[in-house]
Amino acid sequence: MPDPSPRHEIAHLGHVELFTPEPARSLDFFVRVLGLTENGTDGDSVYLRTWDDYEHHSLKLTAAKTSGVGRTALRTTSAEALERRVKALEERGLGVGWVDGDTGIGPTYLFHDPDGHELEIYWETERYRPPEHLRPALKNQAQAYPGRGVGVRRLDHVNYLAQDAAANGQFVCDALGGRVTEQIRLDNGVISGQWTHFAQKSYDLVYTTDWTRSTGRLHHIAFATDTREDILRAADIALDNDVHIETGPHKHAIQQTFFLYVYEPGGNRIELCNPAARLIFAPDWEPVTWTEAERAKGQAWGLKTIESFHTHGTPPVV
Template identity: 60%
Template sequence: MTKPGPRDIAHMGNVELFTDKFDESYWFFNDLLAMREFARAGDSVFLRTWDDYENWSIKLTPRDRSGVGEVQYRASSPEALDRLVASIEASGRGLGWGEGEHGVGRVYRFTDPDSHPQALYYDTEWYQATDDKPALKNQASRFPGHGVNARRLDHINYLGASVEDNAAFARDVLGLEDTELIQLDNGKIAAHWFHFQNKSYDLVYSADHTGSHGRLHHIAFAPDTREDILKAADIFLENGIHIESGPHKHAINQTFFLYVWEPGGNRIEFANAGARLILAPDWKPVVWTEEERKKGQAWGMQTIETFHTHGTPPAGKG
């Protein structure tokens, strides 16, 4: 069987987030982001963004420490799923097949070199709108018209003890293409961006300076416009949500961004990452030097110190 290729993963399907402040985190996602509750199971609640074609985007689970649980990616075809599973099994990082939840079919579970739990699937149910039926039949549900109006789950940025090891797994085992990276003066890679299809990135690994394993840097949601991100900053300001950085524009991949910490401490980004596409079939990764990164973001704002130190769970509590 041939190895997986750069288009064998379609997109990130869903993320489980752990929170040590469940009620407050639920309020953040449900009220401020205008995500809709789809189902509950045990202590977890399943929430969806308004234009996600699948049933749910986030599984929110109470835990004694916040962080990221299993992240699931949808393969682009049954054949692509077979290629990916064979490649992961050959790498020795496979955990085997299990049942999905709330419309997601069978999932194949594995871990990356940093022990982040991940899974792949193909079979899935499409969301069927009822009381939230949209006026336009080409969107999944009605536009909420309040809060941040998070349209879709966009990407994930993991913290990793070794960016190089995780990047090699993403490239050599999952078949992903890298779009940009930061290489320090000592040769180490500080961060590495990968994409699944034509977006500029879907999966990122950033160096965990604590040397910890399995931590989260952030997950990101995509609203429609820069103006939505500016409005989101005011919404968070009025509701006492910690705004960590932005609104501003990244130099790398040119994403307009806003970073906040939801009440459980997980970093959440709002980004228009889909605004810049990688269409070239022979794209060469852009390498940023340490000196270039010292110049800050696109318009000169320096990267805030907590961007290099804050992650969930807190170091030593994973």
């Protein structure tokens, strides 16, 4: 029986690991400023969750010598889908192998994208069961709203830096069943950015060109807020807590996301976004391509793209 289409075999972005050389300050940022909830520890790592993600954790914060991204976890739509994606990854020579699942997830297959970022896929998962003081009144909500800091609702997407954005985007499509929703094509024909998705949310994994020609680096991870007004409030909260605001609040032209970019104490860029992503219903969606001239106009309402957006990534290049 032929292997079915890989489309819809990855359900969603599960969680991401972030490295920080400032573990205590980074933890304070994510808990007190962004409003995540601690849900266990493992060695040098702390597990954190947003209030409406249904799994054990949304973020694994790991103490390290430098900043950057660790493993990104993707949940498949079934055990059979997991096996099929493992086969596809092994055929492309980018598989590492089966590893013990992180806290809260079952058997996990580790692999690399063409740029060297670590990713893993899994099916079995532990649904979060809140303690009594975090039990929500509405049974269809994962956790009571914390009422603390920004109060981000869920993990939204990861934006990687890569030597070749198109090659990595193609890998996501071919091996994992993703689809490109929007992209940037420079005047020389090079694709400098691709936004890919797995389900109806318009982007989950993003690849943009690393102008340092380094590999395996992070541009940012993003958390979705409940409302656009939360982004405005987040800017004031950042001011009150001496958090560096890089750019925003404003609206992206690509994906139309209302955004605020800040740096957490470890140096990693964090985006707070709403609408978290547009929804793509068309089964025959064609990628929207932005030209170099269109991107030179800046963001949706004319805000020029800040220079550090093209130069800052983690870990820093020495």
